[in-house]
Amino acid sequence: MDYHALFQVSAAGMATEKLRLDVTALNLANMHAAAPSANQVYKPQRVVTQAVNFGTQFGRLYGAATGAQAVVVQQDSAPRMVYEPGHPYANAQGMVAYPGVDHVAEMVNLNTALRAYEANVTAMNAARTMAARALDIGGQ
Amino acid sequence: MSIDPVSLSAILPAGEQLGTLAPAPLQQPASGFGALVTDGLNAVNATLVKADSEVRQVALGGGPSLHEVMIHLEEARLSFQLLAQVRNRLLDAYQEVMRMQV
Numbered sequence: 370m371d372y373h374a375l376f377q378v379s380a381a382g383m384a385t386e387k388l389r390l391d392v393t394a395l396n397l398a399n400m401h402a403a404a405p406s407a408n409q410v411y412k413p414q415r416v417v418t419q420a421v422n423f424g425t426q427f428g429r430l431y432g433a434a435t436g437a438q439a440v441v442v443q444q445d446s447a448p449r450m451v452y453e454p455g456h457p458y459a460n461a462q463g464m465v466a467y468p469g470v471d472h473v474a475e476m477v478n479l480n481t482a483l484r485a486y487e488a489n490v491t492a493m494n495a496a497r498t499m500a501a502r503a504l505d506i507g508g509q
Numbered sequence: 510m511s512i513d514p515v516s517l518s519a520i521l522p523a524g525e526q527l528g529t530l531a532p533a534p535l536q537q538p539a540s541g542f543g544a545l546v547t548d549g550l551n552a553v554n555a556t557l558v559k560a561d562s563e564v565r566q567v568a569l570g571g572g573p574s575l576h577e578v579m580i581h582l583e584e585a586r587l588s589f590q591l592l593a594q595v596r597n598r599l600l601d602a603y604q605e606v607m608r609m610q611v
Contacts, residue, residue, distance in 0.1 A: 372587065376580050383576040493580065500587050504594050 372500045379493035385439045386486040389416045392441055393478045400470040403458045407450075411468040412443040446471075553592045556585040 392414045404410035418439045446469035454463035560581045566572025 373584065376584060380577055380580050384574065387574060387576070490576075493583075497583050497587065501590065504587075504590050507598070508594070 372496055375496045376493060379489045379496070382489040382492075383486055385416070385418055386482045386489065388439050388441070389478065389482040390486075392416050393475050393482065396468075396470050396475050397472075399468055400472065400475075401467060403456065403465050403467055404448075405458050406460075407448045407466040410448040410466045411470075413446055413468060413470045414441050415444045416440075417442050444469075549592060549595070553585075553588045556581070556588050560585040 396413045399411040399413075402411050416439050448466040449469050450464045451467055452463055453459055453465045456465045458465050460466075560578070563572055563578045563581055567575060567578050572578070
């Protein structure tokens with residue numbers, strides 16, 4: 370069925386957005402995880418997606434789109450230093466290292482991933498509706 | 510008064526065999542229409558069974574991701590609808606033949 374390839378394209382997009390949501394949730398979960406030193410603090414992760422080569426034919430596009438085109442990389446952001454002298458991980462200056470997670474950016478990532486996932490679902494539903502309409506040809 | 514039963518041998522010419530009225534045997538049963546329908550049924554059944562096993566895996570807390578399971582369910586539903594439409598067309602053709610005036 371030729372709709373199978375279309376479904377797989379949408380599935381690849383959904384998998385990418387799901388990965389983005391997972392990574393964002395991981396960053397948010399480790400947002401307040403302090404570390405004994407600034408080197409050991411959690412590094413925020415980021416999903417980097419590689420564009421599928423759209424210049425090739427559709428058949429090759431279908432073949433390439435079935436594989437995951439996303440990789441998770443560590444973001445090299447400076448740790449957030451907070452003045453907490455009573456904290457067990459406080460250094461000589463009384464500063465504690467927290468991960469440099471950008472809360473606002475993570476929330477925006479969350480919403481972007483959600484909307485992109487919805488768009489993929491909508492595209493898949495459109496393909497399914499089109500296939501169902503094709504089956505209506507010649508029906509009573 | 511006795512009624513003689515009508516026998517076919519009295520109507521038919523002496524040399525004709527009744528066996529010629531029987532449907533001709535299928536020439537190639539392996540690649541005939543029946544095999545085509547059976548293959549289609551098996552393919553649809555395979556997609557249904559696959560989707561069912563994936564639903565079980567997800568219900569048990571593992572297996573593929575949720576959207577893949579839903580997509581496979583949709584594919585199974587589409588293939589089943591295709592099978593149902595083929596069956597409707599075949600039945601329509603059969604009933605059309607049965608309504609034919611002879």
